[in-house]
Amino acid sequence: MDILNDIVVPCLIIFVACIAFGMMFNILRRHLIAAAIGAVVSEFVYSLLTGLEVSEVKSIFLAAAAVALYSEILARLFRSPVNMYLVVSIIPLVPGKTIYDTMITLVLGDSESFLSRLLDTFEAAGAIAMGIFMVSSVVRLIKDFREANGRKIIEAIHGLASKHDDNIKKI
Amino acid sequence: MTDVQLAQVCTTIAKYMTLYGAEIHRVEDTIKRICAAYSKHNAQIYATPANFIITIKGDMPVTDTVMVGGRQTNLDRLGRLNDLSRWICLRRPEHMAILKKLNEINKRPVYPQAVMYAAYFIVGGAFTFFYGGNITEVIFGSLLAVVIRFMSERLKAVKASAFLNAVVCSAVISFLAVAIKSVDFVSGFDKMIIGASMTLVPGIQITNCMRDFISGDFYSGIYTLTEALLTAAGLAVGAGAAVAASLI
Numbered sequence: 001m002d003i004l005n006d007i008v009v010p011c012l013i014i015f016v017a018c019i020a021f022g023m024m025f026n027i028l029r030r031h032l033i034a035a036a037i038g039a040v041v042s043e044f045v046y047s048l049l050t051g052l053e054v055s056e057v058k059s060i061f062l063a064a065a066a067v068a069l070y071s072e073i074l075a076r077l078f079r080s081p082v083n084m085y086l087v088v089s090i091i092p093l094v095p096g097k098t099i100y101d102t103m104i105t106l107v108l109g110d111s112e113s114f115l116s117r118l119l120d121t122f123e124a125a126g127a128i129a130m131g132i133f134m135v136s137s138v139v140r141l142i143k144d145f146r147e148a149n150g151r152k153i154i155e156a157i158h159g160l161a162s163k164h165d166d167n168i169k170k171i
Numbered sequence: 172m173t174d175v176q177l178a179q180v181c182t183t184i185a186k187y188m189t190l191y192g193a194e195i196h197r198v199e200d201t202i203k204r205i206c207a208a209y210s211k212h213n214a215q216i217y218a219t220p221a222n223f224i225i226t227i228k229g230d231m232p233v234t235d236t237v238m239v240g241g242r243q244t245n246l247d248r249l250g251r252l253n254d255l256s257r258w259i260c261l262r263r264p265e266h267m268a269i270l271k272k273l274n275e276i277n278k279r280p281v282y283p284q285a286v287m288y289a290a291y292f293i294v295g296g297a298f299t300f301f302y303g304g305n306i307t308e309v310i311f312g313s314l315l316a317v318v319i320r321f322m323s324e325r326l327k328a329v330k331a332s333a334f335l336n337a338v339v340c341s342a343v344i345s346f347l348a349v350a351i352k353s354v355d356f357v358s359g360f361d362k363m364i365i366g367a368s369m370t371l372v373p374g375i376q377i378t379n380c381m382r383d384f385i386s387g388d389f390y391s392g393i394y395t396l397t398e399a400l401l402t403a404a405g406l407a408v409g410a411g412a413a414v415a416a417s418l419i
Contacts, residue, residue: 010301013297013300013301014297014301016293016297017293017294017297017298017301017369019293020289020290020291020292020293020294020297021290021294021374023282023286023287023290024287024290024291024294024370025192025244025245025246025374025375026244026245026246026247026248026281026282027246027247028247031246031247031250079253079254079257080250080253080254081193081197081246081249081250081253082382083192083193083194083246083249083375083378083379083382084246084249084250086378087192087246087374087375087378088374090374090377090378091369091372091374094369094372094374094377096298096302096365096368096369096372097302097365099403099406099407100361100364100365100368100407100410102407103407103410103411103414104361104411104414106411107411107414107415107418108418128377129381132378132381132382133381133384133385136381136382136385137385140385140386
């Protein structure tokens, strides 16, 4: 594996590209830098795993899960919507080349490679979706449990208070 | 604050949140919290990417509806709206104070036109390089991305749909790329087309549709997924037309 050409250079390009990409969505200052770093995280995980000869779909899945986790953490840290970081961070994983190849094979009338390319596209898209799905579902579950517990405590306090009132009335 | 004023505040906040690119669960959750802060726990809320309805059931039920047309993704303002809703829940301010803050948020600065064109230029060039283009291809890829920005500004002015925008923009840049190739400036047009098309990737729709599905808003999820798929298909159709023409 050529570390410089396979990991460092793509990560640098992605950093520059995603700073500009974040500007297209009007993200400002520290959020912009954080979003671009998220894109670098996804590109780094993806290129590292493909370099270690992990399959394409698995690499995309793990990279998507990594950026989803990164975005959720940063959103809690900076108290801003998760979208702010996630939108830019998944851009390096979007299978632009595969979609283009799918279209080219369709235009050329090569139905066999068209079908296999189409499958590649759906696999990549599904891997991104599932990676984010997994992490975000777990995060949401934790959040919901914590909120439910908080409500239980409040209700318990209310319950105690009303019991106290009843006792006073009885007396 | 009266019920009518609360409904007005809620619809305005919901409208701008949806417009600036929030997922539907966030909109519903925010409005629910605001209503709860003013002790209207039985407010009925129905939000989709296209409209927003709220009914506050007091002595006299109050219903307010707002249509959300299109998208003006602006994540900075979305973040500010998020802060505003947190502030409302904490302080429970008066009606006019909230509207004043909302007005301030909607006047927050956006990047100037020149910077925006520069951003498109950089995205186009960087992704052309990322997909393996040489220096000439990178320069032309950047210029094609600038053409995309120019075209989509004109199309936005006449309120073209996302699909039409994708088809027209990708067709124009693909024909330009094929033309550049045919006068032998570059060896291939595919890297330029892919690089420049990255500026049209429906990023906000992709993330929003997944987050909507996670939170169980399947209606909004399908709406946004369709938008994302149609935009991607539009990109392919536009580029395909140009490539097919080049083969003749």
